[in-house]
Amino acid sequence: MLDKNIIERLNDKLSPFAFKIGNQRHLKSISSGMFFSLPFMVIGAFFLIIANPPVNLDIYNPNTANIFLKILASWKEWAVTNYDAITTPYMLTFGLIGLITVFGIAYSLSKEYKLDASSNGLIALVCFLLVCTKITKGSINLEYLGSNGLFIAILIGLLEVEVAKIFEDRNIKIKLPDSVPTMVTNFMNSLLPLLANITIFYTLNLIFVSTLHNNFPKVIMDILTPGISIAGSIWGFIIIITTGQILWLFGINGTSIIFPLVFTLGITQTGLNAGQFANGNAMTHAMNLQMFRIAVLGGAGNTLGLVILMINSKIPQYKTIGKLSLIPGICSINEPIIFGLPIVFNPILGIPFVITPIICLLLTYYAEIFHIISNGYIVDPSFTPFFAQAYLSSLDWRNVVFTLFLVVISTIIYYPFFKVQEKNQLRLEKQMKGENS
Numbered sequence: 487m488l489d490k491n492i493i494e495r496l497n498d499k500l501s502p503f504a505f506k507i508g509n510q511r512h513l514k515s516i517s518s519g520m521f522f523s524l525p526f527m528v529i530g531a532f533f534l535i536i537a538n539p540p541v542n543l544d545i546y547n548p549n550t551a552n553i554f555l556k557i558l559a560s561w562k563e564w565a566v567t568n569y570d571a572i573t574t575p576y577m578l579t580f581g582l583i584g585l586i587t588v589f590g591i592a593y594s595l596s597k598e599y600k601l602d603a604s605s606n607g608l609i610a611l612v613c614f615l616l617v618c619t620k621i622t623k624g625s626i627n628l629e630y631l632g633s634n635g636l637f638i639a640i641l642i643g644l645l646e647v648e649v650a651k652i653f654e655d656r657n658i659k660i661k662l663p664d665s666v667p668t669m670v671t672n673f674m675n676s677l678l679p680l681l682a683n684i685t686i687f688y689t690l691n692l693i694f695v696s697t698l699h700n701n702f703p704k705v706i707m708d709i710l711t712p713g714i715s716i717a718g719s720i721w722g723f724i725i726i727i728t729t730g731q732i733l734w735l736f737g738i739n740g741t742s743i744i745f746p747l748v749f750t751l752g753i754t755q756t757g758l759n760a761g762q763f764a765n766g767n768a769m770t771h772a773m774n775l776q777m778f779r780i781a782v783l784g785g786a787g788n789t790l791g792l793v794i795l796m797i798n799s800k801i802p803q804y805k806t807i808g809k810l811s812l813i814p815g816i817c818s819i820n821e822p823i824i825f826g827l828p829i830v831f832n833p834i835l836g837i838p839f840v841i842t843p844i845i846c847l848l849l850t851y852y853a854e855i856f857h858i859i860s861n862g863y864i865v866d867p868s869f870t871p872f873f874a875q876a877y878l879s880s881l882d883w884r885n886v887v888f889t890l891f892l893v894v895i896s897t898i899i900y901y902p903f904f905k906v907q908e909k910n911q912l913r914l915e916k917q918m919k920g921e922n923s
Contacts, residue, residue, distance in 0.1 A: 512644055515595035516746040519643060520753070522590025523583040527753070527865040530580030534760060534864065535881065537565050537572040573764060580760060580865070581628055583753070584635030588614040591643030599651055605676045610646040613683050614639060617691040617702035630703040633757020636750055638703040642687065649686065650679040720851045723748065723773055724844055727781045731840045734786050734824060735831065741786050752778045756879075759863035769861040772854045776862030776879045780843075780850045783872055783892060785820025787839035788846055790872070791896030793823060795904045801911055816871045834907050838900045845899065846892045859885045 539561040548556065565572060592610035596603040618630035618638060630638060653659070660674045691702040698705055726748055730740030752775035759769040784790025793815045796808025804827070811822040829835045853859045862879035870878070876885040 511595065511598040513743075513746050515591050515598060515644070516640055516750070518594035519587050519589075519591030519640075520746070520749055522593070523586040524865070526579040526586055527583055530576040530578075531760070531864040531866075531878075533572060533575040534580070534764065537569055537576070538763070538881075539565060576760075576764070577628070580757065581632040583632055583757065584618070584639040585611060585614060585631045587636060588639035588643045591640060592647050595644060595647040596650070599647065599654075601647065601650060601654055602672070602676070605672075606647050606650050606679075609650070609676075609680050609683050610643050612680075613646055613687040614642050616684065616688045617642070620701070633754045633761075634707075635703055636754050636757075638706055640750065641706065646683050646687075649683050653679045653682070720773065720847065723751075723777060723781075724847055727843055727847065728840060731787060731843060735829065735836045735839065741782060748778050748781070749775075752776075753865065756862055756865055759861050763863045769863055772851055772861060774862040774879075775865060776854075776876075776885075777847060777850060779818075779862075779866070779872070779875050779879065780846050780889070780892065782818050782843075783846060783889065784815045784896065785818050786824065786843075787820070787829065788842040788892070788896045789820045789823050789829070789839070789900075790815045790893050791842070791898070792827075792835070792838075792900040792904060793820075794893075794897050795900055796823075796827070799904075799908055801908060801915075804908065804911075818872060832907070834903055834910070835900075838903045842896050842899045846895060849892065849895070850888070853888060859888045 539558050543559060543562055548559070551559065589607040589611045593603045593607035596606040614635070615631075618635050620627045629635075658678060660671075660678070662671050662674060687702070694700055694702055694705045700708070726744050730744040733740030733743060751773060755771035756774040756776075758771045759774055762769045762771075782788075784793065793808050793811050796804045797812065799805050799808065807822060807826045811820065811826070814820065814822060824830055827835065829839050850859070854861050860880035860882035864879050864881070866875045866878035872889055873886050876889040877883065879885065
C-alpha cells in the first residue's frame with residue numbers, strides 16, 4: 487500500500503508538469519519541423535548508398551571473385567567515375583536539411599499561433615539563408631545549410647515566428663481600404679514582419695562579423711558547444727534517455743518529450759558522419775541517430791526481450807499480449823506492453839525498463855569506439871524493423887548481428903524480473919480461484 491501511495495503521489499506531481507512539457511508549442515513545433523526534413527534525408531541517403539556500393543576494390547580479385555562480387559565491382563567503378571553526379575541529389579536534400587527544417591519549424595509554430603504558416607515559413611527560410619550563407623563569386627557556401635546548421639535552424643525558426651506574432655498581437659498592419667482585394671492586403675501586411683526579421687537577423691550577423699570576425703551561426707554554435715557536448719556525450723545522452731524512461735513508468739510518453747533533443751543530436755552527428763564518409767574519411771561521431779534507435783530498440787525500455795519472455799509465459803494473458811506485441815515491437819512500437827502488461831506503475835518491471843537501455847547504449851557506444859560495428863551515417867526510416875534499421879544506418883551486416891545480440895541481452899536482463907512478475911500473477915490468480923470456489 488505504501489509503494490502504491492508513493493507512486494500515486496509522484497504521478498499526481500509529475501503528470502501535470504510532463505503534460506505541459508509534452509504539449510509545449512515550441513517543443514511540438516521542433517518535432518514537427520524535424521519531420522518536414524525526414525523524407526528528404528531518407529531519399530538523400532539512398533543516393534549516398536548508390537554512390538558507395540559495399541565492396542572494397544583494394545582487396546577485390548577478379549580472377550577469384552564470384553558473379554555477385556563482379557557486379558558489385560562494376561557498380562563501384564561506375565560510382566567512382568560518376569561520384570559527383572550521383573551524390574548531387576544527396577547534397578541538395580541531406581545537405582540542405584537545415585534549410586528545410588527552418589521552414590518546417592516556423593510553419594509548425596505559426597499553425598500553433600494561428601498565423602500565416604506558409605508566409606512565416608518562407609520568411610524564416612530567407613533569414614536562415616541570409617545569416618548562414620556566404621556568396622563568393624556567385625557560389626554559395628553550403629556549410630551551415632545542412633546538419634551543421636540544425637541548431638541555428640531551430641533558433642531562427644522559433645524566433646522569426648515570435649517576431650511575426652508581435653505584429654499580429656499588436657495589430658501593426660498597413661491600413662488599406664475595404665475595396666482592396668484580400669490577396670493584396672495579405673501581401674502588404676506580410677512586408678512588415680519580413681522587413682523586421684531580415685533587419686534583426688541580418689544586422690546581428692553583420693555585428694558578429696565586424697566585432698567577433700565570425701558569422702551568426704559560428705558565434706551561436708560556439709556558445710552552444712558546451713551544452714551540446716554534454717548532451718552529445720554518452721553519459722549526457724544516457725541521462726536524457728533515462729529521464730524519458732522514468733516518465734513512461736508514470737504513464738507519460740517520455741519519448742515524445744525528449745525526442746526533439748535526442749533526434750536533433752542524432753541527425754546532426756549522422757550528417758557529420760555522412761560528410762566524412764562521402765569524403766573518404768573515417769567516421770568519428772559515435773552519438774549518431776543509430777544510438778537513438780538502440781535506445782528504443784523494441785520500443786521504450788528495449789522491451790523486445792520481454793515480449794519473447796511473454797510469448798513463452800505460463801500465463802495465457804501474458805502469452806496473448808506477447809504474441810500481439812511481437813510485430814509492433816520489431817518496429818519499435820510497444821505501447822501494448824507498456825499499458826497492457828502493464829509496465830506503467832509496475833515497480834518490478836520498472837527496474838529492467840530503466841536499466842536495459844542504459845546497458846544497451848553503453849555496449850553500442852563502445853562497440854562503435856572499438857570498431858566492432860560501424861557508425862551510423864545514413865538516416866533510416868522510422869518504424870521499420872529494427873534489423874532493417876541497423877543495416878540501413880550503416881550498410882554493415884555486423885550492426886544487424888549486434889542488434890540481435892542486444893535483444894538477447896534484453897531478454898537476459900528482463901528474465902529474473904519477469905519471473906517475479908509471473909510468479910506474483912500466478913499466486914494472485916490462485917487466490918482469486920480460491921475465493922471464488
